[in-house]
Amino acid sequence: MTPILFYGVPSGCSFGSIVALEWLGQPYRLCRVEMPRDVTTDTFKRINPVAETPALLTADGRTLSESAAILHHLGALGLDRGLAFPQGSPGFDRFNQVLGFLNTTFFSAFGPLWHVLEHGSEGEEKRVLTDYGRARVARAHALLDEMLGDRPWLAGEQRTVADAYFAGIARWTDYHDVAGRMGYPRLQRLFEKLEADPAVAFAHAIEGQREARSAGGFLGEVALEAAVAA
Known part of the structure; x- marks a missing residue:
């Protein structure tokens, strides 16, 4: 099928x-x-x-x-x-590490912001969750920017499904109107390259x-x- x-x-x-x-x-x-x-x-x-x-x-x-x-x-x-690497290879280890980071730290950083949006938080709760979410998003971007370094793609020299996943999550900074990639030029270059794909x-x-x-x-x-x- x-x-x-x-x-x-x-x-x-x-x-x-x-x-x-x-x-x-x-x-x-x-x-x-x-x-x-x-x-x-x-x-x-x-x-x-x-x-x-x-x-x-x-x-x-x-x-x-x-x-x-x-x-x-x-x-x-x-x-x-x-799109990936053979399991057991050094490339796979790097790929798996990056995909794991995206799926945990990077994804979950937006959790407080999604909660505000989906549960209609107001007042002090909204302020606290929004400030907390923004801090987590900033930290996640800084860590991923360092992880990317001068590599053309997240896992190294080749484009993988990890980059596809990043393209979907990284746009959430715009959706939630929080500071994101612009302070991290290496991540911004990657995002712009993906947006042109x-x-x-x-x-x-x-x-x-x-x-x-x-x-x-x-x-x-x-x-x-x-x-x-x-």
Whole structure:
């Protein structure tokens, strides 16, 4: 069967998995999941009981959740395209380290800001959470900027699915209107390079429900009910 990626909007971290699928170039379909409306339904929970996106229905009919697991899966399918490294190699260790940092420290730094947005925090609670979130986001950017150094890509000399994941999360500074990459020129250069990539432009268009031109293997979107029944 054709793999189906369940991606969340608005501004889900599943953006990176869409980019990775485009880079992979193999046939796939997408299923749009509105958050929080669709993600908490019994229908979607048949795909992921945790009620989170992304989730991937693989080519052999298995269901895979969690961004890191999905990106490792796609990276392994794209070793010939340089999307990941063979397990056990020094390159894999670097790649795994960076992907782990993105999936924990970098992602979670935005947690307080998402809480403010999703739970309607006001007054002192909003101020405290926003200040805390901004401090965590600044620290995460400083650490990742140092980790990137003078490398062209996060894992080294080649573009990997870790860069795709970064493209999806790094834009959250704009979504939450907090200071981010501009104080870290190396990260900003990477972000701008990714924003110019056709796969990233495609993912933006998909999220925005605009005309999207795939350079990969995109075969169209499928409704949630149909995707679950696939």
